[in-house]
Structure formats: C-alpha cells, structure tokens
Amino acid sequence: MKTLAFDVYGTLINPQSIVLEVEKFDAQKAVCLVDIWRSKQLEYTFRRGLMKQYANFGQCTREALDFACLQTEVKLNDTQKKQLIDAYQYLPAFGEVKESLTELKEDGHRLFAFSNGTKNAVETVLKNAGILGFFEGIVSVDGIKTFKPNPAVYQHLIDTTKTERSQTWLISGNSFDVIGAVNFGLKAAWIKRNPSILLDPWGIEPTETISSLGELKSCIKK
Structure with missing residues (x-):
C-alpha cells in the first residue's frame, strides 16, 4: 500500500x-x-x-x-x-482519470488530492467532476500559507497523511511540482500529456514519466 x-x-x-x-x-x-x-x-x-x-x-x-x-x-x-x-x-477531469483512480483504489492505495487550491475549492471541483469519492482526504497548501514547490508544502503532505517519504508518491502534470517533490525526497510520477513539454534541466529527474494516469498502476509496483 x-x-x-x-x-x-x-x-x-x-x-x-x-x-x-x-x-x-x-x-x-x-x-x-x-x-x-x-x-x-x-x-x-x-x-x-x-x-x-x-x-x-x-x-x-x-x-x-x-x-x-x-x-x-x-x-x-x-x-x-x-x-x-x-x-x-x-472544469472536467481528463478522460482516463475515473478508470485509473478506480483501479488504484481497488489495489488498496491511499489516495489524496494535494493542491495549491483551498480545501473548499478543491472539494467543489472534484465533486463536480465526479471524482471526489475516490480520495481519503484533501491536502491544501492553505493550511500553511505558502505554495508548491516550497519544501514545507511536501512536509505538510507527510504530516497530514501520517506517512513516510519512502511510501509516498506525488503524481503531477506540472514539472515544477515533480522537481519540488523529488528534491524533498518523495517519489514522483510526471504525467507528460504533451510530448513537446520539457523538464527543467536541473539534474532532478522524475521517478517515472508517463503519458497518462492509466500508466501509473504499473509504475508504482516497481
């Protein structure tokens, strides 16, 4: 898990x-x-x-x-x-999201939404997109009054979910978020939906790079 x-x-x-x-x-x-x-x-x-x-x-x-x-x-x-x-x-969810979250939930993983948005705003958009029920909770930066990729934000995630860094994955389509998480010591999957998008050449690489959320299940089993 x-x-x-x-x-x-x-x-x-x-x-x-x-x-x-x-x-x-x-x-x-x-x-x-x-x-x-x-x-x-x-x-x-x-x-x-x-x-x-x-x-x-x-x-x-x-x-x-x-x-x-x-x-x-x-x-x-x-x-x-x-x-x-x-x-x-x-705003709608990407097309593969519901099926992918269903599979990950069935596999027994703990799922959290982790956002720069306020908890109320995130809850509303996830509910309207029909995916709120997949998540154990919402972790918002609003709780510590700063934004990704501040390391304090990823510490807030660990503290809130009561989990270890080694057992925690960030999944994001935003390269700055992925780099911030890896820098902090988390595993991170970068969803590179657009093949023309480049990763910042800082020498910090995602744990996995995938083209859609549907590929995540096999990645985290490695």
Missing part, C-alpha cells in the same frame, strides 16, 4: 477547457488569454511564496485573469470575469 498524492489542476482536472468559456466573450483571443492566465496564475503563487505574502489560490487566479485581460486587451466587465472564475468550479 502506498500513499498517492495527486496534484489537481493540470493533473486530474483539465484547466485548458476554460478556453470554451472565454470564447463566449472573444473567440479570436481566447487561447492566448487562457495561456497567459494560467502562466500568471502559477507565477503569482511562486512570487507570493518567495515574498511571504500569501494570498489564496482563488485570489491569485483572479489577479492573473486581470493581468491576462490587460495583456490581450480583452475587455471584460466584473460580471463576465466572475463568470469565468465560477467556471473553474466545473
């Missing part, structure tokens, strides 16, 4: 589907806006973590949207921005 900690956005949940919502307001610039929005969303967590000026992931998301609108010159009013923020609660 292993403890499996799943990142949420970009790993279980597909944030790029928000493009469809943005297209309702500006179809031409939707993809560009969403790319900037996601990039700034993560950048703001990194910067706030370094500055020790914590604001929850929801605030980082709103501020990143404001920046993306300014950068792309897409003019949205407060109601339209709220509509996009609210859409984050209804």
Whole structure:
C-alpha cells in the first residue's frame, strides 16, 4: 500500500477547457488569454511564496485573469470575469482519470488530492467532476500559507497523511511540482500529456514519466 498524492489542476482536472468559456466573450483571443492566465496564475503563487505574502489560490487566479485581460486587451466587465472564475468550479477531469483512480483504489492505495487550491475549492471541483469519492482526504497548501514547490508544502503532505517519504508518491502534470517533490525526497510520477513539454534541466529527474494516469498502476509496483 502506498500513499498517492495527486496534484489537481493540470493533473486530474483539465484547466485548458476554460478556453470554451472565454470564447463566449472573444473567440479570436481566447487561447492566448487562457495561456497567459494560467502562466500568471502559477507565477503569482511562486512570487507570493518567495515574498511571504500569501494570498489564496482563488485570489491569485483572479489577479492573473486581470493581468491576462490587460495583456490581450480583452475587455471584460466584473460580471463576465466572475463568470469565468465560477467556471473553474466545473472544469472536467481528463478522460482516463475515473478508470485509473478506480483501479488504484481497488489495489488498496491511499489516495489524496494535494493542491495549491483551498480545501473548499478543491472539494467543489472534484465533486463536480465526479471524482471526489475516490480520495481519503484533501491536502491544501492553505493550511500553511505558502505554495508548491516550497519544501514545507511536501512536509505538510507527510504530516497530514501520517506517512513516510519512502511510501509516498506525488503524481503531477506540472514539472515544477515533480522537481519540488523529488528534491524533498518523495517519489514522483510526471504525467507528460504533451510530448513537446520539457523538464527543467536541473539534474532532478522524475521517478517515472508517463503519458497518462492509466500508466501509473504499473509504475508504482516497481
């Protein structure tokens, strides 16, 4: 039995589907806006973590949207921005997620959602995606007021789940998260859904690299 900690956005949940919502307001610039929005969303967590000026992931998301609108010159009013923020609660899971989580649960592993998002926000998106019931619990960085990849976040995971580093896997589609976990001493599976994405050349490698969650079961048996 292993403890499996799943990142949420970009790993279980597909944030790029928000493009469809943005297209309702500006179809031409939707993809560009969403790319900037996601990039700034993560950048703001990194910067706030370094500055020790914590604001929850929801605030980082709103501020990143404001920046993306300014950068792309897409003019949205407060109601339209709220509509996009609210859409984050209804993002879908990637196609293979339910089947894969079912198999891992049946194998007796402990499954946790492990996210930069607040516990309430993560619970809502997982429930709406139909996968909340697979998880023993939700571990949120909000409990310690900082963000991945701060080592304190991975210690928080170990403390909360009451498990050993050697028995804990991080599963993430985000390379910065994988590098942070391996640096801390966890095993980590990087879900490389897009073959063109590169791992940062820091000399820190994932324990396993897979193209979808469906490959995880065989990896953790090694």
